[in-house]
Amino acid sequence: MSIYQTIAGNQRYRFDGLKALLAAASPARSGDELAGLAAESAAHRIAARYALADVPLTDFLSATFVPYEEDEVTRLIVDGHDPAAFAPLSSMTVGQFRDWLLDPRTQTAELAAVERGLTPEMVAAVSKLMRNQDLIAVARKRQVVTAFRNTVGLPGRLSTRLQPNHPSDDLRGIGVATVDGLLYGAGDAVIGINPASDNVPNCQAVLQMLDELRQRYEIPTQTCVLTHVSNAIELIGRGAPTDLVFQSIAGTEAANSGFGIDLALLQEGYEAALSLGRGTVGSNVMYFETGQGAALSAGAHHGIDQQTVEVRAYAVARQYKPLLVNTVVGFIGPEYLYDGKQIIRAGLEDHFCGKLMGLPMGCDVCYTNHAEADQDDMDLLMTALTVAGVTFIITVPGADDVMLSYQSTSFHDALYLRSTFDLRPAPEFEQWLDGMEMLDGKGRLRDTLASGRPMQRLIGGMQAVTDGR
Amino acid sequence: MAGDLDPWNRLRRLTPSRVGLGRVGDAPGLKDVLAFQFAHAQARDAVHMPLDAPAIAAQLPLASVFVASAAPDRGTFLRRPDLGRQLDPASAARLPPGPCDLVFVIADGLSARAVQDRAAAFVQVALPRLKGWSVGPVVIASQARVALGDEIGERMGAGMSIMLIGERPGLSVADSLGIYLTYAPTRGRRDADRNCISNVHASGLSYEQAADKLAWLISEAMARKLSGVRLKDDVDPATVAAAREGAALSRS
Known part of the structure; x- marks a missing residue:
């Protein structure tokens, strides 16, 4: 297990393994507190983020979250990882990955290209270093059809x-x-x-x-x-x-x-x-x-x-x-x-x-x-x-x-x-x-509950379909 | 909309959903917005209302004892379901050792209002149907989850625990009582070991219906020495309430 350490505010913080580091870096929520996994203090949480920012993405490929032998989801993640798709990110830390995501040159095509190179734990990790607006700005760039x-x-x-x-x-x-x-x-x-x-x-x-x-x-x-x-x-x-x-x-x-x-x-x-x-x-x-x-x-x-x-x-x-x-x-x-x-x-x-x-x-x-x-x-x-x-x-x-x-x-x-x-x-x-005559000239929905035809058609049809059942 | 000709007057009767609301711009009208907010306010008040145990005790035909879970306040109770399933040590010491066949536990759960208004009245309706069983003192528990009844039943040497608990308030009903029956209650029982009679409230099951069902379940459970899924299999299975619980739990 890797040990991660950082010094923040003249204090040394130590995290035993990626699992513990990710948990401590996560924004506060009751479920992690219930599980006994949350950061011990607000400062501890941010110290974890400092440490997480410096973790190489390759660490995620060797870390054990759930043992491979006892968990088929882990096997799916490990066996399905595509090293070629990961190549453009392979020298980055989590912090650098965050910067890459926010870079205007990173658009849908670039995001789609690395998708199979990303493990869920990498994606979760970078999200913990992102403010709400970052989560919005980057998600907006990724179209999935x-x-x-x-x-x-x-x-x-x-x-x-x-x-x-x-x-x-x-x-x-x-x-x-x-x-x-x-x-x-x-x-x-x-x-x-x-x-x-x-x-x-x-x-x-x-x-x-x-x-x-x-x-x-x-x-x-x-x-x-x-x-x-x-x-x-x-x-x-x-x-x-x-x-x-x-x-x-x-x-x-x-x-x-x-x-x-x-x-x-x-x-x-x-x-x-x-x-x-x-x-x-x-x-x-x-x-x-x-x-x-x-x-x-x-x-x-x-x-x-x-x-x-x-x-x-x-x-x-x-x-x-x-x-x-x-x-x-x-x-x-x-x-x-x-x-x-x-x-x-x-x-x-x-x-x-x-x-x-x-x-x-x-x-x-x-x-x-x-x-x-x-x-x-x-x-x-x-x-x-x-x-x-x-x-x-x-x-x-x-x-x-x-x-x-x-x-x-x-x-x-x-x-x-x-x-x-x-x-x-x-x-x-x-x-x-x-x-169905439900849109006006600008493509906006008419007030269909106030005006007759679409409502009468749909209600009539619904009754025909449900009556006698 | 055109008064009597409005088909929604008729359609609204086919579902309790908020259908046919109409629009002001893209929003619902203020009347509907406030109706929603009032329903939510009632649900919130039901969750946060403190339990008045002496008032319940005064209406009971049996002796009673007050206990508290290990959750010291409502905020902790909501965040830490594990604490709501354990007795605080001082309360544990107050419980009489028993034994008895049945123990009623009245617990605030997620709606103190439901138990405040209904629990004592239900006990009065149920008791005459339970002749032949010895019934221990009623335990009134605050900041309590369903599984707290296991530790209480175990400490009182009860053959079965019957927990009357406030169900999570919805917008339409904020004072619904749930009844959980557990044979041989001991710490570590699972939900699958219990039978539930859900939705006891003004527009749901009546006290009499619920008490009949409870009496039947108790006699079956005592005869077969078990409760829970294996017992339910032989009962008319698909009470909508039970299915609904299952759907809610399996949702995510």
Whole structure:
């Protein structure tokens, strides 16, 4: 194990190994305090950053975060490392890597070229040396474009997941929330529902309803029931109309085991979805959610700070060329991210790190009622993420998820972001909105709830699809 | 929107979601903004309201004892779930050694308001259904998580612990009571070892419904000498509440 040392303010600080150094350098958050990994003082934290700035990136290739033999995520990271892609960075320290990222000559092409040379721990490390504005400025430079029935992540676009959850999976209730969202121009990333019950026939009924609604109006988007990957495989076997296969993932084998998955099962789900060939403009078929604290809450973090182990989950995600990935940043609760400040920082970190790892990174900008946060904090995070070029955000009617009992962002919020930053939805979806007479001459969404035709068409269709079920 | 002809008047009844809000520019109208903020304020107040243990004790038909977890205040409780699962040493010494078949633990959890308003009333409804079992003194616990009931049950030699705890407030309901039943409570029990009756509140399960279910679960658990997932398998499985808990936990 390497020992890292620095002198700051006439005091010598010593860090036993990269894991401890990264943890001490991480911006303050309750999850690292809970795990006993956080810096002992504010000065200790900054001393760790001084030390981290001088660490050569090559140190990350020899450091052990989780033993290779006992963790398949580690094997994926180590075996998948591309020395040729790493070559341009191989003589840099973490501090120099930060400067390279901020250099105006480093743009999307340069960032994409080094992607497979970056390990998640390197990406996490550099993020700890970056202020919020740095995370925004660099993420903004990295475009990641994916496609299924529409194209997500193009410049000048902001997509949304329409999340029409219902406490008992009532199909009409889901239908009403779906139409509500469509009338606000939401749902181009995915119409994706968290089922209240994971039982397979229930998921199949929801999938069929959403697919019929999509086909009836030829909506160029994808639908998803966010159930366990093993259920998705079963659903595909039963012929359910499955566009995307979803799974929550984490950054260690043990944490993934807590989710009831391993890499082989993800591969099986990926191949099952691909075999259906349902994408029309692309074949990115996976949808992943992540979030800081998941590994710790499963007791499976191996002494790694929660932000670093989160980025390891992105190494898992990129293996399956996902259409969408999002961090559910404030969902896990105040014992991991205590307040609005910590949630905002974590959201910007996750987005930045995801983009650097080559992912189509979105965010569920959210919090629970026992966190010290409110909708004003969400306003700041979603605005900052939009400046950073976030691929998509989650949108829920009125920002209030009545099934999962937490607050996210709303259809209105997405309208605010699109108006304020002059952003459009995915091009295919934008065309569809125009065809439905939902856009005005400037491409802005009309007040569709106040004016008749699109609303009457969609409501009529929703009733036709859900009646008699 | 056009008064009676507004289809949203009808559609809103199909979901508790905040649908059909309308727009002022890109924002919702002020009435809807304030309704959201009021709901959130109620949830926040429910989380932070201190537990008034003597007031609960006064409404109970049984003797009671007050204990506290190792989390000294609300801020620590929220940051350190591990401390909310341990008794503070002075409290541990106050617990009578037992034994008893059943012990009720009334715990603030994430909504003191839920237990303040509902726990004593529920105990009164439940007790007549539990004839034949010896019931120990009721333990009223502050800054407490579900697993605190394991240490309490263990120290009191209880056959089962029945924890009445305030559930995490949502925007629609800030005073929902959850009931966790654990056979042979001992430190180190896992969530899979418990059965949960969730969503006891004015628009959810009534005290009578919850008490019937509790009595049934207790007799099954005592007969089979276990609780948790293996017991639930034989019960009508898909109470929406249970599924919802699972969905929330597996979300990320």
